[in-house]
Amino acid sequence: MNTPNWILQRARLTPERVAISWGEEQWTFREVAERSMDIARKMRGTGLREGDRVALLTSGGPETVFLIHGGLLAGFELVMLNIRLTEAELAYQIKDSGAEAVFTDDLLLDRAPDSTAVSRLLAGEGTDFEPAALWEEDRTLTIMYTSGTTGFPKGVRQTAGNHLSSAVxxxxxxxxxxxxxxxxxxxxxxxxxxxxxxxxxxxxxxxxxxxxxxxxxxxxxxxxxxxxxxxxxxxxxxxxxxxxxxxxxxxxxxxxxxxxxxxxxxxxxxxxxxxxxxxxxxxxxxxxxxxxxxxxxxxxxxxxxxxxxxxxxxxxxxxxxxxxxxxxxxxxxxxxxxxxxxxxxxxxxxxxxxxxxxxxxxxxxxxxxxxxxxxRRSDLIISGGENIYPAEIEQVLAGHPAIAEAGVAGVEDERWGQVPAAFIVARKDVTAEELEAYCRERLAPYKVPKYYRFVGELPRNASNKLLRRELRDKFELQE
Amino acid sequence: MNTPNWILQRARLTPERVAISWGEEQWTFREVAERSMDIARKMRGTGLREGDRVALLTSGGPETVFLIHGGLLAGFELVMLNIRLTEAELAYQIKDSGAEAVFTDDLLLDRAPDSTAVSRLLAGEGTDFEPAALWEEDRTLTIMYTSGTTGFPKGVRQTAGNHLSSAVxxxxxxxxxxxxxxxxxxxxxxxxxxxxxxxxxxxxxxxxxxxxxxxxxxxxxxxxxxxxxxxxxxxxxxxxxxxxxxxxxxxxxxxxxxxxxxxxxxxxxxxxxxxxxxxxxxxxxxxxxxxxxxxxxxxxxxxxxxxxxxxxxxxxxxxxxxxxxxxxxxxxxxxxxxxxxxxxxxxxxxxxxxxxxxxxxxxxxxxxxxxxxxxRRSDLIISGGENIYPAEIEQVLAGHPAIAEAGVAGVEDERWGQVPAAFIVARKDVTAEELEAYCRERLAPYKVPKYYRFVGELPRNASNKLLRRELRDKFELQE
Known part of the structure; x- marks a missing residue:
């Protein structure tokens, strides 16, 4: 079902209602639409066009909302980057999504060195344009990456129809x-x-x-x-x-x-x-x-x-x-x-x-x-609400020269619900501290295993598939 | 947006919630679905098939709800007949809609003599069938007639998507x-x-x-x-x-x-x-x-x-x-x-x-x-919530042998908001009482003009279009 542009329609219908409240400040739907349109014009002023894919790397708060709404008004497909990812993880998602531009909070610029600082965007010239009156049901509003079972994160399309039917x-x-x-x-x-x-x-x-x-x-x-x-x-x-x-x-x-x-x-x-x-x-x-x-x-x-x-x-x-x-x-x-x-x-x-x-x-x-x-699918680990796929961590560990094989499973944690634990078949001497430092360079902090156990072999089924559930059970028996 | 069959989905999600309350009685969503499925099987038992157009002439209350839901479960397009219409008006809508069957409350059978009494339907044999799991967005659920500007009522299609988006x-x-x-x-x-x-x-x-x-x-x-x-x-x-x-x-x-x-x-x-x-x-x-x-x-x-x-x-x-x-x-x-x-x-x-x-x-x-x-469009008259088109009444009046020309306009009424008033250019002697009796045979009671004024000519514009607003103003000046 195609619907009127949500941001403009809301500003028309209930302009004076508070849309966003943050600390002591607040913005009405009219103000949110105005600020977002201003950003949209500046985004379009960089040469980007309707339908372009644009990534955002921002740390939240009202400025992020205006930036998101600005991107939607500009007609972009927004790639929503997780600020907890490492530079390498971010680079993968930016490349995989084919984003034409990345707008990054100034404080996060070291994570995405080739991107455009939000301060530079906001200082730029705007270009006038007519935002879409209707949002088509199958228009992609956002793309969010979810770690894949193969170890490669997958960029999931979320359409206006998806978000609308979910909200309703x-x-x-x-x-x-x-x-x-x-x-x-x-x-x-x-x-x-x-x-x-x-x-x-x-x-x-x-x-x-x-x-x-x-x-x-x-x-x-x-x-x-x-x-x-x-x-x-x-x-x-x-x-x-x-x-x-x-x-x-x-x-x-x-x-x-x-x-x-x-x-x-x-x-x-x-x-x-x-x-x-x-x-x-x-x-x-x-x-x-x-x-x-x-x-x-x-x-x-x-x-x-x-x-x-x-x-x-x-x-x-x-x-x-x-x-x-x-x-x-x-x-x-x-x-x-x-x-x-x-x-x-x-x-x-x-x-x-x-x-x-x-x-x-x-x-x-x-x-x-x-x-x-x-x-959860493929032994998904959910840690403090973040999804972690064991395969992604295993792939990183397998790159370490001292490791023959690695298996990762989620284990219970009082604070985070679950945390990843690594089971290592080593080919040379290596310490847990060395492995942790190695992971910390390559994985977002929440994905870095909290435990490292050295084992003689990993449990596998007849067709050689890793049995992560057994790793978990074993870990819990030992604790 | 295609949605699960509303009646069955609701019975699955909130089976024990009260759906219908009437007098001292009430029915849960589960009970409504069961009763409606029973009726749906009986409707299908008459030989009707999914996609058929079926008219309902019923006077309201819970039995009407079960009949409506039964028809929707059976997969029909329901022609919703107004019980205040005359036999001739109903016959037009039944014919125009191409309804394969008409189910009529026993008490209303004289209005649609060729239709099937609900009591007969309910006494019949049911046929088992699998109701549609999904209601497609563009499936026509109902057809309602609205009087046309030409005097011929128009059958309006209302799809699942129309009703859903309206409700949401x-x-x-x-x-x-x-x-x-x-x-x-x-x-x-x-x-x-x-x-x-x-x-x-x-x-x-x-x-x-x-x-x-x-x-x-x-x-x-x-x-x-x-x-x-x-x-x-x-x-x-x-x-x-x-x-x-x-x-x-x-x-x-x-x-x-x-x-x-x-x-x-x-x-x-x-x-x-x-x-x-x-x-x-x-x-x-x-x-x-x-x-x-x-x-x-x-x-x-x-x-x-x-x-x-x-x-x-x-x-x-x-x-x-x-x-x-x-x-x-x-x-x-x-x-x-x-x-x-x-x-x-x-x-x-x-x-x-x-x-x-x-x-x-x-x-x-x-x-x-x-x-x-x-x-309102085409001088629509709204009387107690019913829509009345002057053209439809004018056409009936024009059929009377004593009438040369007739114009109808809505005039204010304390109880009904508006009522129709007829302005007559007569060719022979005729009384208001005769005209009222004539209309009463041919029009639903709420459409029968409450006032009859005999005039020398009707107000028309340059292109000879009847100016109904002037009729109304004239009437109100005289009162």
Missing amino acids: ASVLNMGLQEGDVWLCAMPLFHISGFSILCRSLIYGMTVRLQTKFDAEASAKEIAEGSVTTMSAVSAQLVRVLDILESQNQKASGNFRQILAGGGPVPSPYIRRAEALGIQILQTYGMTETSSQTATLAAEDALRKTGSSGKPLFFNRIRIDGAERPGDEGEILISGPHVTPGYVGRFGDRPAQEDGWLHTGDIGRVDEEGFLYVLD | ASVLNMGLQEGDVWLCAMPLFHISGFSILCRSLIYGMTVRLQTKFDAEASAKEIAEGSVTTMSAVSAQLVRVLDILESQNQKASGNFRQILAGGGPVPSPYIRRAEALGIQILQTYGMTETSSQTATLAAEDALRKTGSSGKPLFFNRIRIDGAERPGDEGEILISGPHVTPGYVGRFGDRPAQEDGWLHTGDIGRVDEEGFLYVLD
């Missing part, structure tokens, strides 16, 4: 009230954060922005009722709970819910949240589905512990090969929120088969239709 | 809360009533159903807070206000708003409603747009008296030929809620030009973007 399906599930304010402490280059910006435009809702997650500030806003909804991963959630409990505070009556993604929330957290008047909505989503596919209603949170709930209204979920409720298998997803495909190296690989996305995740659906995610 | 745009404007209940006192064969059924399925919201508008019961529900929203036309609204005032009652804090269509609500009504704690959202919509195109926020109701507000998020409105804000002209509408076209006699006439629906209505948009509807 969410509102049908979570409701919408006058005065709703969504606290965004998630990175805007992630779908978890970016989807909040889309909801803001589509709902006409205020986003309360944190440049970086601030647990103290989040707890204060929840207690005071200056926000009504928040997105969080378990590791953030528990810090907010700790603070509220330690200060003997509860959530304000205005505060409605925390949308909790990035893996299941342990039931003790849910009980603690309930005691503070906070509803926890657990959700299952991914970059390929522009955020939520299934969400567990707060009323079912304890009755269905460990479940990610039912599909949102536009979506369907089925378990590959399941003959009856409860059968385990690969989770397949269908709906207007599913990416049409990839760019770059994986550009010719279809994202769907017969209209279904094969997630690689293993799950089951119970007789009432509730989804349980049993194992 | 509405929720983005009006919000959605747990426990919302929409009071439906509108006919289900009208878009005003049918759109409430769509919202119920898409939102998972309870509809409180009245078979016929009951002012006393409506006032009671609003005062008690057993409903949160209601659709009404001015004539209904004022009766509800009268009752609440006479009983010294106010709206419950639960009650949020009345969506008021079918012409502007006089500002004294808005003030009275506000004093009772009722927000009035004035809306501009039509059969061709599957209900609301623009809606005035309650906060602007008095500041922008007479306006129908701004477009909903997915929609655009422009004034043909307008060069600056405030210029008057034909209202053009664009959006995913606009019908793709007509069936039958007008099947080859495009509904849109370059993506814009030409409404025939005259209006203006002010500098803030608020729409004012100045004159």
